[in-house]
Amino acid sequence: MTNEQTVEKPKPLKRGMLDNVLEQFNSAADKIDLNPNVRKILSITNTEIIIHFPVRMDNGEVEVFTGYRVQHNNALGPYKGGLRYHPTVDIDAARALAMWMTWKTSLAGLPYGGAKGGIQIDPSIYSKGELERITRRFTYALGENIGPEHDIPAPDVNTNDQTMAWIADTYMSTKSTSERSKNQHVVTGKPVGSGGLEGRDRATGYGVYLTIKFWSEKNNETLKGKKFIVQGFGNVGYWAAHFLENEGALLVGVQDAFGSVQNQKGITVEDLFNYGKANNGSIVGFPEASAMEGKDFFALDCDICIPAALGNQITKDNARSIKASLIAEGANGPTDVEGEKILIERGITIIPDIMCNSGGVIGSYFEWLQNRNGELWQMDEILEKLEKKLRTTFKKVTAYSEENNIDMRTAAFSIAIARIEKAYILRGIFP
Template sequence: MTNEQTLEEPKPVKKGMLDNVLEQFNHAADQINLNPNVRKILSITNTEIVINFPVRMDSGDVEIFTGYRVQHNNALGPYKGGLRYHPTVDINGARALAMWMTWKTSLAGLPYGGAKGGIQIDPSKYSAGELERITRRFTYALGENIGPEHDIPAPDVNTNAQTMAWIADTYMSTKSTSERSKNMHVVTGKPVGSGGLEGRDRATGFGVFLTIKFWAEKTKQSLKGKKFIVQGFGNVGYWSAHFLQNEGAILVGVQDAFGSIQNKDGIKVEDLFNYAKSNHGSIVGFPEAKVLEGKDFFGLDCDICIPAALGNQITKQNADSIKAVLIAEGANGPTDVEGEKILLAKGVTIIPDIMCNSGGVIGSYFEWLQNRNGELWQLDEILLKIEKKLRTTFDKVTEYSEEKNLDLRTAAFCIAIERIEKAYILRGIFP
């Protein structure tokens, strides 16, 4: 190298979701002086399963797929967490999401641990028949790594009730005739006609709405006239918007994987939902809204922002442009650590994912109980049960936050981790 040559400045390495969840965990662990041995255990996952499996396509060709299931911790009960079908699915993402599930189930007071997984796939490129064969082959390959008292998957990004029905049927078909009916609760989020729970489809979005409603009550505000934006208009985004609009809030912007739209006078949620359903799931071209540049979405003038898509969407690159006073995390890990620091410095309130979107796993718990006990509950009963659980959690987190002078995420993590720490201290560590 000559004297005239200079080295380029190293580019900053973008943190992934695993980096974020570990930083959040360690920050909370420091706050509560977590037992160092328990910290070691919770810093890593218990089990990681990576499966490469073949499936015959409609063309007759065989394609190889990679599936993941990461089981983080089961100190409080069976592993619990979704399966997603998305090109970004990888081992580190599954690790991060599994950890978040551990904190989420603990915070909600459920008898579960945390797991997550999925298949690295773009499901839009495959037929319904191919997706069924992919799902059934993945389930078969997982074998005894899942089970109704061991690890209970649920829907997540790009999976739904039909996916869960295929998994349940495949898993049960590996059991003897007398044992099949005892394994219906191997997954939750099934169709209502196949062991599913009334209202499970809206449970996550309903929970997002409830935490926003509780925040409004606590801050003595009305949701009527409040403007909100939603990133992601799938199951969570749609139901969150549906319930908010019913309270008089105004949807002014939506972003999905295909594009972004806005209307400062308001977008009718049901009209957009019906349009997207008829437009291959896309909001693009909705006649009652204007096209918006994707980079400008989070900067829209609004009171409430609901990121309900994928992780790491709010970062230091766009956090400063956010005008909302409340972020309600419908997705898992949508705000990275650097973005959160900027938002907190601006005085923005963040309802953390492990509380905000926990309506889904709470609903899953009731479905699991319903199958396990041979009971059947009505929709109004279920929504009341979810509301009661979430209100208890919300009050607990906000009181802890105020008492310890912590942001809501750190308070939520502290409560969740302390519950697991207590279990380890009481039980001891084998041998």
């Protein structure tokens, strides 16, 4: 009689966003033969801040929260990137998102580096008063790690103009009276009445729409009658859908954190948005569409797919079922490396996140300039400037992609990394 024991093979670890961004970086670095010393610098972050801070809740009890701010690189200018409030926020997610911001700001030709952060929290379970205290306490704890010429946060997942107003007010309150007015641009994405930019709310979604439009024009196609689906119906997803619908495209499926709905005859964007506002942000039960299984969402029959929620949504598990011929990445890192390889093999075009959703950081740059120079810009002027900048980037990326016979993401990364490499080579490394 033998006494054998079956040893179960360990399951492979799921790839994280940091794994994806590093593989994307190294792939592009190989293509451009990146200077090995610059590669060492860009492979890691400059500064990582983890803060545990106490806040008193409405019931009098104290909770301790964990906040993060990762500053990846500032070779081209001050760190720039959003703050998100979500249970998935951790140090690796912040590292990955900060790196993506470095490439995004570089590709857009902005005088910024990349940073990201946030608080590991589910904001839906806290009152507005509690969220204000959490935000102000986090801002105070960050102290001089942020600043209008050093690191400039902006809204991200589950944060908005109100959040930015609290941060700006708290930060300015730590300055002398004479210095306060000079620090208004410590954050962007503020309310228009508090130094914010007209149109900043729609800048990211407008940019997603524009890159889709540019792609259609390049291929001598029209958006009229094209079917599209959107994952995530927050600020980015809503505005992208709004502008696409205005062009005659048809929204046929939407997925949010609560559920998924579809209607091949079309869903009216404004009706769905108003329904969500009246139902605590949920699209579930929308009468003009039928509910569907979330796992089948990306398999919906459509021409365009816009993942505008969280990272790692399109993977090897669902990439083969996607029917769209174009994927426009409204979120940061929505497609993992394995999923992308399958999509490229299938001939599906991906407009990469660092170009597709860069309208937000370009809008943030305009707001930063407006505050810095004491100016006021009008909506038409802002959207015109945004379109001009995005069109320039789109032409540059598609031309590089075609000339070098590489996918658009590798082309975008190559252009972005080469700009930073040039800055290091010209400046040298201290000392």
